[in-house]
Amino acid sequence: MRTVLITIIIIMITMNSISARKGVFGKMESIKEIQELDVSGPKGEDLYLAYRTSSSFFIAGLYFKDHGYVLGIRGQYNSYYPLDARRIAQLQEAGQLPDPMPEYDIPWKEYLFGYSGWLILPLLFWRLLLFFKNMGDDTTERKKLNDIPEWNYNMGLKNYNPKKGRPDYKSAFKLFKKAAEQGHIEALYNTGIMLCKGQGIEQDLDLGYKYLTMAEQKGHKESAIVIKKHQELNQK
Structure with a gap:
């Protein structure tokens, strides 16, 4: 289907460059010569049958x-003088037009170009439907991923320590916090540390140690060390 769409577009572009010359909006006229005539116009122009x-x-x-x-x-x-049946008959009687008039064939490409929109519009509509459907699928998939603690935690790490560019602590904190609320032990620790340091969020020591305590209760060793140091500092 994509190949068909590309082929039609290429034909359109080719024909447009040959015969349109006026852009892609509005009306286009084309004059095609049928045969030469031994006739001059009112201003001495050289005329031909078209x-x-x-x-x-x-x-x-x-x-x-x-x-x-x-x-x-x-x-x-594309300049011309119009001919109707009466005018044709008059010029034939005067011997200035052939009698009978010669037949002419319009190339099939002109019909294709003239009605190409009705070929392309359904394809474009179909592509738009697929685009919006995929957007919906991506949104649904992202919602599913947002429900996975490990995914939120890993995305938080990418924002906290990116391979390129500057860290985005604010986004990292939101993702760590979301994973922490889903029970992810490392996310609990990182959320606590960022709260204590004020990274990506206003510093809040009490809330930070609350998260560290939850991580410690789940068996996180570094959380236990940080809490112990905090307790020792408070005792001094």
Whole structure:
């Protein structure tokens, strides 16, 4: 499906560079020569028999129409004199237009370009649906990960001690605290230490030692050492 979309876009770009020349919004007219004529315009212009087509588009083609015969003005891009049935008959009687009028074939690429929007829009809509669906899946997956203490703890470590750039203590504290509330022993210790130091959060010794005590109760040895040192300092 992606290959088809890319192919259509390449065709559009190629045709746009050949025949549009006016951007990708609004209406485009095209004059294609059918045959030379021994006829001059009212201002002495060199005229030729041509057919005129037009397409309406918004980035891609939305509508295409064959307007029939016109008298093209040589040397003036997309300039012409209109021809209706009455005018054609008059010029044929005067021997200035062939009788019968020559047939012409519009290349299939012009129709493809003219209606390309109706091919691309469904594909773009489908891609948008997939994009928003994947966004929803990513959000759901992230919510699931947020429920995993180890994931929150590891993400906290990445913010606290990144391989590149400066530490983000504020984000690290939030993640450690979340993992701590989920019972992660190392996160309890890190949350306590950051509270005691005032890293990423306003310093709060009482709350910090509360977290360290919870870590100690779960068997965290370093927490026990920090608490013991704190008690010794208070006794002096």
